Amino acid sequence: MEILQLQNTKLTWLRGGVNFLDGGAMFGVVPKPLWSKKYPCNDNNQIELRTDPILIQAYGKNILVESGLGIGKLTEKQKRNFGAIEESQVEKDLAELSLTSSDIDYILMTHLHFDHACGLTRLEGETYHSVFPNAQIIVSQIEWDEMRSPNIRSRNTYWKENWESIQEQVTAFEEEWSLGSIKMVHTGGHSDGHSIIIIEDEDDILIHMGDIMPTHAHQNVLWVLAYDDYPMDSIWAKEKWIHYGLENNAWFTFYHDAFYRAVKWDKEGQLTEKIKRIR
Template structure:
């Protein structure tokens, strides 16, 4: 897959890597929104599944190489799981980094908005029957509530927080409460909603005003505040946080970046949110 790269300004470059593809139930991804509404805006297949990328963003800023999320990795899923999650391709992150003249050892930090399997599986890989870190020199930033639930999931979250995705990288994890500045003008902000410890990322270096809303807005179609996922543990919190960070922010012409969207890498909406003013589309030429 040809990588899309966006040189935001003299300080910031963002490159989307190929972290793998899943296909999840459209009804679950749009919650109580009726299918006749969401299916007009986002394609759905005969199994009622929508295509969702799992593409980490390589964020190069302040002389550092950081990843936003990690992809679904390689060799982490059984054939049954591959079918259930609609996984049609696994991670090519290592190959993408090599094309950019980098290796996994060059990654300084991984910014994890949350630790669900489709975001975190790319942090580890099986080597001789044991899980090993993929990015051995990286600090892995995780909100403290998310890290606690990752290690001790409840009856619901145990279906997405897997031991093999955290034990090997435990020594690399740096937790925080509330928010943290991981580089100058790059902040992780706890929101909750999708999960108890879910976080978003704000990049304001130079003239940038970039928001990575993670799974509060997994695709550009999830812009409306009430369009929240059935997967959200705390949907009313999701709605409140979308009102605060998305709707109230639209007059400031923010750019929203995506990990899951199969069609756009980033989007800038009109002030009323009804039109796309500027965008970076995903390249499908090599598919």
């Protein structure tokens, strides 16, 4: 497993599943000759995307960022449509760390699209149950409201199977939520309720941009997804927080990137440090 150790905070990437989505959709209006130089695609114009939760260990707590694709949540048709070739191995990876799903104290959800939220529940018999029964699930109030009452566009990604059995565990916040040096900030953009995560651990700063910067190839503030509901909000948030990160030598971490778990860029945007995905 790939690990990033900050002053007082440890991050470990778990395997939450793999899917392949259309590269054009993932890079919006950016022409393929540009984005394909930074992130390769297959013959079907699809790019590999991980759905790998990050285990944060700090303050004696076990904290997950996102939940992965889960197990048995996708139909065969959905697997074909979403290019899902691997389901979650989060519980197996936790076992390697001498942990179980019951040991997770918090789950920080940048948003609740299916590829982030499917791992929250699983089918047992004929009903869905929480995979992480002791965790507080942290999400913005706007996102939580839309999850339960999706519109005509978002209902394809906000599924009742992913929220009905965990609603008693949810803590929703307005603008910010924090636990010590770990902070969630509502940004909007990718979804109206989208949030990012910032860790300021002594001299170490880390920014997890969720799906407003899903891979290292989305570094350009104008390279936003066709999936974004509010692209100008994505651009505004990226511009603000990438600038903050570059000024403070921050790590940028990823949930979807198939090549890098975390990177640092200098003030000119050149890659200076990286943690590559090894499995």
